[in-house]
Amino acid sequence: xxxxxxxxxxGAFLGVFISMALWxxxxxxxxxxxxxxxxxPSNVGIIALDTAIVRIVLPAxxxxxxxxxxxxxxxxxxxxxxxxxxxxxxxxxxxDLAIYLQHVVFHAVPALWRVHRMHHADLDFDVxxxxxxxxxxxxxxxxxxxxxxxxxxxxxxxxxxFEVLLNATSMFNHGNxxxxxxxxxxxxxxxxxxxxxxxxxxxxxxxxxxxxGFNLPWWDRLLGTYRDQPAAGHEGMTIGIESFREARExxxxxxxxxPFRGPAGAYAINRxxxx
Numbered sequence: 085x086x087x088x089x090x091x092x093x094x095g096a097f098l099g100v101f102i103s104m105a106l107w108x109x110x111x112x113x114x115x116x117x118x119x120x121x122x123x124x125p126s127n128v129g130i131i132a133l134d135t136a137i138v139r140i141v142l143p144a145x146x147x148x149x150x151x152x153x154x155x156x157x158x159x160x161x162x163x164x165x166x167x168x169x170x171x172x173x174x175x176x177x178x179x180d181l182a183i184y185l186q187h188v189v190f191h192a193v194p195a196l197w198r199v200h201r202m203h204h205a206d207l208d209f210d211v212x213x214x215x216x217x218x219x220x221x222x223x224x225x226x227x228x229x230x231x232x233x234x235x236x237x238x239x240x241x242x243x244x245x246f247e248v249l250l251n252a253t254s255m256f257n258h259g260n261x262x263x264x265x266x267x268x269x270x271x272x273x274x275x276x277x278x279x280x281x282x283x284x285x286x287x288x289x290x291x292x293x294x295x296x297g298f299n300l301p302w303w304d305r306l307l308g309t310y311r312d313q314p315a316a317g318h319e320g321m322t323i324g325i326e327s328f329r330e331a332r333e334x335x336x337x338x339x340x341x342x343p344f345r346g347p348a349g350a351y352a353i354n355r356x357x358x359x
Contacts, residue, residue: 089147089244093251100252104211104259111262113278114318116208118331126336127212133336134222142226146233146247150240159237168239175242176249177300182232183250184303186225187296194348199224201351202342204292205328209285214258218343253299257281276301283314287322289350291315325349 153159161171190200202218217225233243257276272280276297284295294311297304304310314321327346332338 089145092244093248096248097251097255100255101211101215104255104261107261108210108259113260113262114209116210116260117323118208118334122331123206123208123334124212126334126339127206127216129336130217130219130339131215134217134219137219138222138226141223144230146226146229147240147243149230149233150238150243153234153237154239157237158234160235161239162237168241171239172242172245175236175238176246178236179229179232179238179243179246180250180298180300181303182228182236183298184296184300184307186228187298188309190221191293191296191351196224197351198343198348201325201327201349202339204285204325204351205333205339205342206285207324207329207331207334208260209258209282209323210260211255211258213285214254214256216339218340220343250299257298272301274301275299279313279318282318282321282323283311285323286314287324287326288315291321292325292351325351 154162157163161174164171166174190196199218199221203213203216203221206213206216232238238246253276257278258281259278261278263271263277263279268277268279271277276295276299280295280301281298283291286292291311291314294309295304296309301310316322327349328338328342333342
């Protein structure tokens with residue numbers, strides 16, 4: 085199972101990454117402010133670093149924990165009379181809600197925002213932004229996911245499907261790709277689209293603290309964090325945050341130090357109401 089899981093995850097990652105990169109190259113949504121050569125080595129390098137650190141610090145996987153949980157009947161879904169397919173669907177939906185809530189908390193708590201803001205400090209928005217996360221955030225996210233898997237009693241197949249979908253949709257909704265407006269309006273009822281999520285990467289605080297979903301768009305709509313468009317429009321908005329605006333901050337060494345440098349900034353959730 086671990087070997088099969090690794091092959092599935094790697095194959096899905098490479099397939100979606102290459103597809104999105106080709107789509108960006110042929111039908112970009114917006115012009116770049118910085119070259120791929122300046123950004124991509126660090127953004128891709130952080131993937132390798134994150135993977136290595138997780139393997140060392142947390143050798144167990146969420147799917148492995150789900151197998152143990154099923155054997156010992158941990159969690160909610162292991163005590164509900166439902167067919168296997170329904171448990172898998174419920175797992176994907178409930179884990180997606182958990183990730184949405186985690187994302188909101190990482191914006192609300194200054195110490196967690198310091199870790200998460202490396203993702204937002206990218207000065208462009210493309211497929212590599214969707215994989216640009218600080219190793220500390222990756223480890224914390226894994227621990228939170230372990231807690232969600234154990235408490236919800238999600239089946240291993242549901243966990244694997246969710247992780248593959250989350251990884252794929254994160255690369256999709258960070259893509260600098262053109263979608264016709266009509267398709268975008270229809271699709272964002274079922275899936276977070278690039279235009280929907282780009283608002284979340286605006287330098288404007290009230291826009292940064294909106295559109296938290298990575299996969300399903302329903303939580304933003306239901307819980308009041310949905311914002312349809314950036315105030316300045318997609319062509320006029322500025323990507324990133326108020327700090328770390330120099331091109332040198334796109335280098336891997338500076339990215340890794342960003343949680344420990346400077347003030348937390350003005351991006352706490354309660355500032356959204358005042359904006």
